[in-house]
Amino acid sequence: MISNTSADTPVASKLEALLNLQRIDSQLDEIRRVRGDLPEEVRDLEDEIAGYEVRVSKFDEEISGLNDQIKQRKQNAKDADGLIRKYEDQQQNVRNNREYEAIAKEIELQKLEIQISEKKIKEAQYQIEQKNTEISGTKQRLEERRKDLDNKQSELQTIVGESEADEKKLMDERGEATQPIEERLLTAYTRIRGNVRNGLAVVPVKRDACGGCFNTVPPQRQADIMSHKKIIVCEHCGRILADVAARGE
Numbered sequence: 150m151i152s153n154t155s156a157d158t159p160v161a162s163k164l165e166a167l168l169n170l171q172r173i174d175s176q177l178d179e180i181r182r183v184r185g186d187l188p189e190e191v192r193d194l195e196d197e198i199a200g201y202e203v204r205v206s207k208f209d210e211e212i213s214g215l216n217d218q219i220k221q222r223k224q225n226a227k228d229a230d231g232l233i234r235k236y237e238d239q240q241q242n243v244r245n246n247r248e249y250e251a252i253a254k255e256i257e258l259q260k261l262e263i264q265i266s267e268k269k270i271k272e273a274q275y276q277i278e279q280k281n282t283e284i285s286g287t288k289q290r291l292e293e294r295r296k297d298l299d300n301k302q303s304e305l306q307t308i309v310g311e312s313e314a315d316e317k318k319l320m321d322e323r324g325e326a327t328q329p330i331e332e333r334l335l336t337a338y339t340r341i342r343g344n345v346r347n348g349l350a351v352v353p354v355k356r357d358a359c360g361g362c363f364n365t366v367p368p369q370r371q372a373d374i375m376s377h378k379k380i381i382v383c384e385h386c387g388r389i390l391a392d393v394a395a396r397g398e
């Protein structure tokens with residue numbers, strides 16, 4: 150029997166296996182292309198939301214710190230007020246002017262303490278207001294982003310759901326398809342696929358041109374490709390040239 154199939158030499162069967170793998174990978178590429186940037190967009194939104202949540206909880210912590218300060222300042226003012234009353238009682242029973250003046254100075258100090266506390270309380274209250282404004286702004290953005298995330302997630306689920314079974318089947322096929330391919334060749338295939346935009350590592354020559362980069366493949370090279378004696382790559386793009394398509398194909 151005259152064999153004219155492409156599996157007529159060891160190289161031909163290697164190319165056959167590579168073409169089979171390429172066919173599967175191209176279908177997987179298409180599934181992922183349809184999914185597009187959605188998985189990444191979902192991850193970005195999740196990151197953004199986590200960032201806002203951290204910001205809100207940081208503001209909450211700061212507000213609780215400021216409330217502690219206010220509580221402390223109020224206590225200070227109350228203590229100072231208590232001291233002032235005590236000093237005022239003592240002033241009733243002084244023996245001389247010097248003692249009276251000394252107590253009056255203490256009272257002044259405590260009044261100052263109260264003024265400082267009141268000022269600090271106002272400052273803290275103002276800061277709390279500012280932070281509450283920031284919190285409500287952040288929470289609003291958070292709410293919007295959560296809605297976006299919900300939409301994107303359900304969109305992604307629909308698309309993934311539609312293609313999940315196909316993808317699984319193709320991944321199983323891919324596992325089998327890589328079996329007959331030697332490690333070295335598989336590595337080269339993966340590397341070429343990673344380097345080219347359309348994911349095609351194995352292409353035919355069509356109308357005298359590389360099926361990947363469309364640069365001309367000289368006639369002698371085409372003859373070498375057809376002889377299936379060794380694996381030939383495109384001298385322009387490095388893709389594996391598996392075959393020469395018949396005219397009109």
Ligand SMILES: [Zn+2]
Pocket residue numbers: 359360361362363364383384385386387388
């Ligand atoms: Zn090329």
